[in-house]
Amino acid sequence: MQVTDAKKPTVALLGAGNMGSAVGHALTQGGAQVFTSLEGRSAASAKRAQEAGMRDASLDELATCDFILSVVPPAVAVETARRLAPALERASRKSVYVDCNAINPDTVRTVAQVLDPSGTPFVDGAIIGLPAAPKFYLSGPHAPDAQPLGEAGLVIHVLDGPIGAASALKMSYAGITKGLTAIGSAMSLAAMRNGAGDALFAELTESQPALAAWLSRNVPRMPPKAYRWVAEMEEIAQFIGEEFAEHRVYEGAAGLYARLAKDRDATDALERFFAERDK
Structure with missing residues (x-):
């Protein structure tokens, strides 16, 4: 199968989850040819990839894409x-590799080191926003090389910073938003267990209406994603560093999300609690 076309940029998308599929759909709508590897992936992933307009390809074929x-x-x-590194080393042309994952700067530098022997231009990337409207922040010396993705349907912001800057932004932003979701969930559950749930939300609504509205929107959307947020909270804790006591806040958030990923009674209680606020 040929994966190059002089008229359209070719993009290899590693990951066909909710965000990956949304990104793939945006790129195909923007005129790019998008490929992914479905080897070992679930039927649900294969269906999402197909619906997004992505085509299955081997690792060697993915390594020949523009991005x-x-x-x-x-x-x-x-x-x-x-x-993917061995395929990149074999490739006759060099793709621009953009790591868009929620990982801390040390981890992203490890990824860059893994790919360095292949000569692949590496870009540190961060996705902020929901799958329907993601924004991509890019950093590192090769970040400008990925700007053509903006012409193919993505919202691109190039940061004036080294590899690690985009990941630091992602860690900081997610630490606030998903950290706040963890705190709101933890304290709401504690209040409900002790008979103060309604009183807590009534007070939040009166004295912190914006926060009450934010929690009402975001906590009910969290349970299906809790299992994915565990590793992200661990990355944030590492980003802060063990020498700072506050890293334990995110170790605790990781533990909370790990529990909520399995504790259906707790997540049902949260969903009912916040659903009642909208009545």
């Missing part, structure tokens, strides 16, 4: 780069 976007769970970002 490679890695959009995988944080825990497998390095492993994904290692799996």
Whole structure:
């Protein structure tokens, strides 16, 4: 199968989850040819990829694309780069590899080191926003090389910073938003267990209406994603550093999300609690 076309940019998308599929759809709508590897992936992933207009390809074929976007769970970002590295070394032309994963700057530098022997131009990337409207922040010396993705349907912001700057932005932003979701969930559950749930939300609504509205929107959307946020919270804790006591806040958030990923009673309680606020 040929994966190059002089008229259209070719993009290899590593990861066909909710975000990856949304990105793939945006790129195909923008005129790019998008390829992914479905080897070992679930039927649901294959269906999402097909609906997004992505085509299945081998690793060697992916390595010939103009751009490679890695959009995988944080825990497998390095492993994904290692799996593709041999194909990149064999490739006669060099793709621009953009790591878009929610990983800390040290981890992203590890990814860059894995790919360095192949001579692949590497870009540190961060996705901020929901799958329907993601924004891409890019950093590192090769970040400008990825700007053509903006002409292919993505919202691109190039940061004036080294490899690690985009990941630092992602860690900081997610630490605030997903950290706040964790705090709101933890304290709402604690209040409900002790008979103060309604009183808590009534007070938040009166004295912190913007916060009450934010929690009402975001906490109910969290349970299906809790399992994916565990590794992200661990990355944020590493980003802060063990020498700072506040890293334990995110270790605790990781533990909370790990529990909520399995504790259906707790997530049902949260969903009911916040659904009642909209009545």
